[in-house]
Amino acid sequence: MPDAxxxxxxxxxxxxxxxxxxxxxxxxxxxxxxxxxDRSTSRAxxxxxxxxxxxxxxxxxxxxxxxxxxxxxxxxxxxxRGKNVFYPMGWDDNGLPxxxxxxxxxxxxxxxxxxxxxxxxxxxxxxKDKVSISRRNFVELCHRLxxxxxxxxxxxxxxxxxxxxxxxxxxxxxxxxxxxxQRGFLxxxxxxxxxxxxxxxxxxxDFRTAVSQAELEDRERPGTYHRVAFTRSDGAGTIxxxxxxxxxxxxxxxxxxxxxxxxxxxxxxxxxxxxxxxxEVPVLAHELADPEKGSGIAMICTFGDTTDVTWWRELQLPxxxxxxxxxxxxPADFSGSEFPSLEPDSANELYGRIEGGTVxxxxxxxxxxxxxxxxxxxxxxxxxxxxxxxxxxxRPLEIVTSRQWFVKTLEHRDELLARGEELxxxxxxxxxxxxxxxxxxxxxxxxxxxxxxxxxxxxxYPVDDAGEIEFDHPLLPSLDQLxxxxxxxxxxxxxxxxxxxxxxxxxxxxxxxxWATSSLSPEIAGHWGSELFDLVYPMDLRLQxxxxxxxxxxxxxxxxxxxxxxxxxxxxxxxxxxxxxNRKKMSKSVGNVVTPMPLLEQHGADALRYWATSGRPGxxxxxDEGQMKxxxxxxxxxxxxxxFVLGRLDGTELLDPSDVTNPLDQDLLSLLGLLVTDTTKSxxxxxxxxxLERTESFFWxxxxxxxxxxxxxxxxxxxxxxxxxxxxxxxxxxxxxxRLFAPTLPFVSEEVWRWWHDGSVHQASWPSxxxxxxxxxxxxxxxxxxxxxxxxxxxxxxxxxxxxxAAVARLIVAxxxxxxxxxxxxxxxxxxxxxxxxxxxxxxxxxxIEVVLETV
RNA sequence: GGGCGCUUAGCUCAGUUGGUUAGAGCAGCUGAUUUACACUCAGCAGGUCGGGGGUUCGAGUCCCUCAGCGCCCACCA
Numbered sequence: 001m002p003d004a005x006x007x008x009x010x011x012x013x014x015x016x017x018x019x020x021x022x023x024x025x026x027x028x029x030x031x032x033x034x035x036x037x038d039r040s041t042s043r044a045x046x047x048x049x050x051x052x053x054x055x056x057x058x059x060x061x062x063x064x065x066x067x068x069x070x071x072x073x074x075x076x077x078x079x080x081r082g083k084n085v086f087y088p089m090g091w092d093d094n095g096l097p098x099x100x101x102x103x104x105x106x107x108x109x110x111x112x113x114x115x116x117x118x119x120x121x122x123x124x125x126x127x128k129d130k131v132s133i134s135r136r137n138f139v140e141l142c143h144r145l146x147x148x149x150x151x152x153x154x155x156x157x158x159x160x161x162x163x164x165x166x167x168x169x170x171x172x173x174x175x176x177x178x179x180x181x182q183r184g185f186l187x188x189x190x191x192x193x194x195x196x197x198x199x200x201x202x203x204x205x206d207f208r209t210a211v212s213q214a215e216l217e218d219r220e221r222p223g224t225y226h227r228v229a230f231t232r233s234d235g236a237g238t239i240x241x242x243x244x245x246x247x248x249x250x251x252x253x254x255x256x257x258x259x260x261x262x263x264x265x266x267x268x269x270x271x272x273x274x275x276x277x278x279x280e281v282p283v284l285a286h287e288l289a290d291p292e293k294g295s296g297i298a299m300i301c302t303f304g305d306t307t308d309v310t311w312w313r314e315l316q317l318p319x320x321x322x323x324x325x326x327x328x329x330x331p332a333d334f335s336g337s338e339f340p341s342l343e344p345d346s347a348n349e350l351y352g353r354i355e356g357g358t359v360x361x362x363x364x365x366x367x368x369x370x371x372x373x374x375x376x377x378x379x380x381x382x383x384x385x386x387x388x389x390x391x392x393x394x395r396p397l398e399i400v401t402s403r404q405w406f407v408k409t410l411e412h413r414d415e416l417l418a419r420g421e422e423l424x425x426x427x428x429x430x431x432x433x434x435x436x437x438x439x440x441x442x443x444x445x446x447x448x449x450x451x452x453x454x455x456x457x458x459x460x461y462p463v464d465d466a467g468e469i470e471f472d473h474p475l476l477p478s479l480d481q482l483x484x485x486x487x488x489x490x491x492x493x494x495x496x497x498x499x500x501x502x503x504x505x506x507x508x509x510x511x512x513x514x515w516a517t518s519s520l521s522p523e524i525a526g527h528w529g530s531e532l533f534d535l536v537y538p539m540d541l542r543l544q545x546x547x548x549x550x551x552x553x554x555x556x557x558x559x560x561x562x563x564x565x566x567x568x569x570x571x572x573x574x575x576x577x578x579x580x581x582n583r584k585k586m587s588k589s590v591g592n593v594v595t596p597m598p599l600l601e602q603h604g605a606d607a608l609r610y611w612a613t614s615g616r617p618g619x620x621x622x623x624d625e626g627q628m629k630x631x632x633x634x635x636x637x638x639x640x641x642x643x644f645v646l647g648r649l650d651g652t653e654l655l656d657p658s659d660v661t662n663p664l665d666q667d668l669l670s671l672l673g674l675l676v677t678d679t680t681k682s683x684x685x686x687x688x689x690x691x692l693e694r695t696e697s698f699f700w701x702x703x704x705x706x707x708x709x710x711x712x713x714x715x716x717x718x719x720x721x722x723x724x725x726x727x728x729x730x731x732x733x734x735x736x737x738x739r740l741f742a743p744t745l746p747f748v749s750e751e752v753w754r755w756w757h758d759g760s761v762h763q764a765s766w767p768s769x770x771x772x773x774x775x776x777x778x779x780x781x782x783x784x785x786x787x788x789x790x791x792x793x794x795x796x797x798x799x800x801x802x803x804x805x806a807a808v809a810r811l812i813v814a815x816x817x818x819x820x821x822x823x824x825x826x827x828x829x830x831x832x833x834x835x836x837x838x839x840x841x842x843x844x845x846x847x848x849i850e851v852v853l854e855t856v
Numbered sequence: 857g858g859g860c861g862c863u864u865a866g867c868u869c870a871g872u873u874g875g876u877u878a879g880a881g882c883a884g885c886u887g888a889u890u891u892a893c894a895c896u897c898a899g900c901a902g903g904u905c906g907g908g909g910g911u912u913c914g915a916g917u918c919c920c921u922c923a924g925c926g927c928c929c930a931c932c933a
Contacts, residue, residue: 018895218932225933243933256933288931298933307931386932432860436929546928583926614869618861620926624868626882633895644892678872693870697880704897791898798899801887 010646010756016639018632021747022605026158034760035079035163037086041535047083048536049075050522050569051543052552053090053172055514056146057097060153061586062594062623063545065160067575069612071543072162073688074573076743078540079163080766081683086536088168088525091153093146094454095514096207096392102142102453107131110138110452112509135452135487142453146173156597161605161746163762170524172517173453177524178483181517182458184559186476188407193562194447196405196471200302200309201446203400204390205327209450210404211390211397212513213443214551218386221396225294227377228370230255230272233280239264239272240377242294244385246370247363248301250277250332250339250351253317257297259285264297274299275375276350276366277334278342284315303399305388306442321401325450329355329362359398403471405457405510406444409558413438419557422567426686427618430546430574434557437550445558447516454511458484460491467502475505519555522568539569546574546618573686576620583622594623606745607631613744616689634696635748638741641703642752645730648714655728657773662722663782663825665729668706669772670779672698672733676767679740688744695740702733705787709829718828736767785819786826789849793834796851807854808836814844 029035051071054064079085103109107126114134122141123131133141150171157164170177188194201210226246229238241255252274257264267283274281288307289298300311302319311317320339324330332351335344350369354362370376387396409416416438425431448457460475475491477484486507490496498504520528526536538560544552553572560568579585580592587593600608603625610631615621660666675698682690710726717723742749742761753761769775776782793811797804811834813823823830823841831839837854 016892241933245933288933290931290933294933300933305931305933307933310931388932427861429860433928436859440929442931549928577927616869622868624882627868629895630881636895637893640893640896642892647892690870693880697870703893707892794898795900798887803888804898805888 010649012643012646012755016643016751018604018606018635018639018748018751021751022159022161022600025747025750026161029163029760029762030158030166032760034762035085035087035165037165037168038084039532039535041084043535045082045084046086046535047075047078047541048086048526048539049088049541049543050525050539050556051087051089052545052548053092053170053518053521054153055095055097056091056093056149056153057101058149059595060156061578062596062599063578063586065156065596065600065608066578066612066615066621067543067545068157068162069160069609070575070615070617070688071541071573072160073609073613073691073743074541074543074683074686076163076746076762077683077688077691077766079762080739080742080764082765085163086168086526087164088170089154089157089162089164089166090170090172090521090525091146091150092172092514092518093142093150094173094511094517096209096449096451098142098146099138099451099453100392102138102145103130105145106141108133108138108141110135112452139453143173146171156600159600159605160596161609163746168525172514172521172524173455175483176527177517177520178455180520180524180528181455181512182477182482182484183479183528184520184523184563185512185516186458186479187563189474189476191562192408194405194407196403196448198401198403199406200312200321200399201402201404202306202388202390202397202443203325203402204393204395205325205398206393206395207390207451208325210400210402210446210448211393212446212515213441214445214515214554215391216388216397217391219389220384221387223383223385223387225381225383226367226370227295227380228275228299229375229377230274230281230299232267233271233273239267239283239297240295241297241299243299243304244383245301245304245363246366247354247359248299248304249274249366250334250347250354251301251304251320251322252277252279252281252299253302253312253320254281254300254315255283255297256286256289256300256311256315257283258289258291259287261289261291261296263291273342276369276373277339277347279334279340279347280342286311286315303401306399309399310442319401323359323398323400325400325402327358327395327398329357331355402450404446405448405512406446407516407558407562409441409445410443412558412561413441415561416554416557419561419567423557423569424571426571426573427616430549430572430618433546433549434553437554445555447513448510449513450509451511454514455483455517456485456487456511457508458482458486459508460486460494460505461508463500463502463504463506465502469506474508515551515555518552519559521552521556522560538564538567540571542569542572544572544574545577547577549574571686574618576615576618579620579622581623599625599628603628603632604635604747606635606747609744609746610634610692613688613692617686631745634699635745637703638699638738638745638748638752641699641707642734642738642755645707645734646756648711649727649731653727655724655731657728657732657771659724659728660732660773662725662729663822664709664786664829665725666774667776667779667782668702668729669732670776671783672736673769673772673775674779675740676736676769676772680766683743691740692744695737695744699737699741701787702737705790706733706783709786709790709826709833712832713829717832722828732772736771739764739767781818782822782825785815785822786830789813789823789830790833792849793836793851796853800853802853805835808834808851809854810838810840810850810852811836812840812842812848812850812852814842814846814848816845816847817843819847 075087106122109130111132112135116134116136120137223244225242268285271280302321334341334347341347354365420434462470494505500506522539526533556568607628611627679691714726749761
């Protein structure tokens with residue numbers, strides 16, 4: 001036998017069941033280290049896998065089960081194929097979602113200004129009024145809750161049978177992950193791949209943090225066009241613009257129209273005066289101005305939207321930013337140089353009414369004032385238009401000027417596109433998503449977040465004698481000091497007492513975006529800096545869902561390209577979404593999110609895996625309990641068929657292909673050979689769904705036709721060589737089928753395998769053609785005609801509404817020579833399976849089958 | 857506006873490089889029944905392959921076009 005384990009006396013239970021297999025085998029696999037990665041290996045022997053560290057912020061959902069199962073099936077195939085599979089598991093336990101969960105779970109809020117309270121205990125029941133606690137207390141609660149969540153996640157994973165090596169478990173907030181993340185950052189800083197600057201930044205006013213382009217989403221929102229009159233400085237009348245954001249008027253720095261626009265061409269270079277605030281601004285030309293939109297001329301404000309940022313940058317306009325980090329209006333003086341109003345008193349009076357207010361309040365005030373001044377032209381017009389939101393946010397993003405760290409992506413666009421082409425995508429068309437994302441980049445990647453539970457930037461800054469922070473001369477730790485927290489560690493040459501003092505130092509207050517850390521998942525999982533890393537990097541496989549191509553996949557490619565001038569992984573397996581039974585996307589707000597544990601307990605892990613494996617790569621798939629039931633039924637069939645076949649076999653006797661002498665048996669193995677070739681090829685192309693489909697289909701035919709045909713022969717009736725041939729075929733076929741099912745249905749496959757083997761099926765070798773002996777040139781040429789004849793017999797009995805065991809007095813088959821020969825070879829089996837008394841096979845040109853039932 | 861995918865039986869989906877009469881499961885219907893398995897077995901019925909055009913001896917499959925659904929990207933004032 002080619003199997004890794006040895007056969008021995010069979011132990012088949014009286015009443016096999018699929019219930020409880022998950023607990024039993026998860027424990028055994030742990031105890032036997034079935035999935036342990038062997039470090040004494042070479043890169044060529046390794047198959048390494050990079051899976052997403054799920055966000056630890058509550059419960060895993062069914063989408064995780066779906067995606068990870070697809071990856072696990074592939075992992076199990078390569079393991080059986082002889083690869084040394086490196087399959088770690090990580091948890092992404094820092095970042096906003098985790099903070100959000102901790103705030104709600106304990107009823108707390110982080111206030112970095114507060115001192116640490118060593119005796120703090122969170123309220124027994126979280127109330128709506130959140131308790132403010134120090135950063136250190138907050139981080140402690142984060143660690144406490146994520147530890148609990150991670151145990152629950154791990155339990156689910158083992159129950160599902162994900163074949164990770166749990167000794168390789170990692171978390172993104174662990175000291176090692178932080179050290180790697182900080183090392184990656186310092187390397188980028190040294191290479192000048194990352195920079196900090198004060199710049200307009202996409203800002204969520206509720207979370208009070210910057211967000212990156214990748215975290216944007218458009219949502220349709222109602223808006224209103226207001227037509228507003230600007231006065232020409234030359235006194236030649238007014239120019240109307242249309243805007244949905246009249247509240248940005250005090251931030252206006254210019255008007256802009258298309259360079260070719262006849263209507264405004266003569267105005268370029270001239271100036272106009274803004275309504276209400278009476279600030280003189282230039283009229284400029286830029287190609288992004290759309291003559292079709294509104295009146296064809298737009299106002300540029302700092303900053304109403306991302307186009308404003310582009311115009312501001314490219315036209316080198318002044319900054320008149322007025323919206324603060326809390327979304328409220330900052331103080332401004334219209335008599336100064338920053339806001340040079342021609343009528344400062346009235347401008348300041350009006351501004352005084354909106355200062356400190358929200359955007360909505362300001363809009364109402366300004367629209368009223370425009371109406372009063374006569375500068376609002378005509379009626380307003382309600383529209384619905386896309387507005388940019390943080391994907392987890394509730395209010396529209398503002399653009400706020402702040403200091404942030406950016407990774408240079410724009411200047412590497414072409415190289416990043418080329419890296420995308422280097423990857424092997426499954427399905428292939430998913431590469432378009434990567435490409436269109438990279439082509440559409442318009443901002444460098446902002447990796448700093450003004451939050452608390454994350455990897456800190458390993459940077460301090462000197463504070464000059466005047467108390468100003470010198471951002472341009474950061475103080476850096478050495479690599480062997482990592483990880484560090486600049487808010488509690490002190491840079492070399494300074495004392496803690498000098499923190500935030502003139503002549504002292506100040507720590508960078510921000511933390512890294514969660515993607516900035518998870519973009520290093522291959523480095524973290526592979527322990528960058530150790531010998532292990534060279535064995536596993538670049539990874540062989542990245543598994544993930546399509547929705548995070550622009551975030552996780554993109555950012556991982558960026559980091560790998562900048563650090564190693566290579567791709568981070570060779571193959572990308574993209575999974576689809578799980579849709580609810582009505583084919584709608586699941587979301588918390590709709591309330592149609594399904595948690596997997598109840599389904600797992602009801603149907604069993606193999607059944608859920610069966611459903612998940614039926615979803616092809618990249619394809620969105622609806623939850624379908626019907627599919628799970630079919631998976632469960634298949635598992636039970638595998639138990640029963642294995643029990644039956646092993647019951648036909650003689651205890652310990654191991655047979656091999658040389659015992660297979662009967663033409664029907666040889667043909668069955670030839671067909672099995674086709675299946676082995678097909679499934680192997682499919683797996684090599686990550687088509688796990690096809691493997692299951694083909695194997696399942698073969699298996700049912702094997703049970704219903706082949707086993708029925710050779711039942712009596714295998715019992716020992718008739719010639720001894722024929723009995724031996726049937727038993728050898730049953731044994732070989734069963735062994736192959738159990739192994740073909742093993743990646744998809746690991747629990748039931750392991751159960752039946754262990755009835756007759758000592759080792760695990762998951763360490764057995766993937767079936768090969770060699771173990772099937774000499775294969776026919778024309779597979780199916782014997783088996784198929786015999787099955788057809790058997791089917792004719794069954795049809796006759798079914799039509800006559802008699803038992804399938806009813807006797808057939810005479811079965812007459814007239815057939816062309818080849819078929820007749822096949823039937824003669826299978827005549828004994830056909831007779832016994834059909835309970836046929838007299839079988840007559842004649843040569844004829846046309847196939848003709850006559851079934852004469854025995855009259856009672 | 858640009859791009860990608862999907863459209864095959866009531867439902868969920870297979871259909872390899874174009875090749876006999878288009879397949880499976882579920883649901884439906886008709887039966888069988890001390891059986892390895894009722895979480896069973898056998899059988900039946902159900903489709904002008906989204907519409908139109910083209911290439912070809914031959915198209916579910918290739919090309920063009922239209923429509924519907926879903927998604928991705930976009931500088932939406």
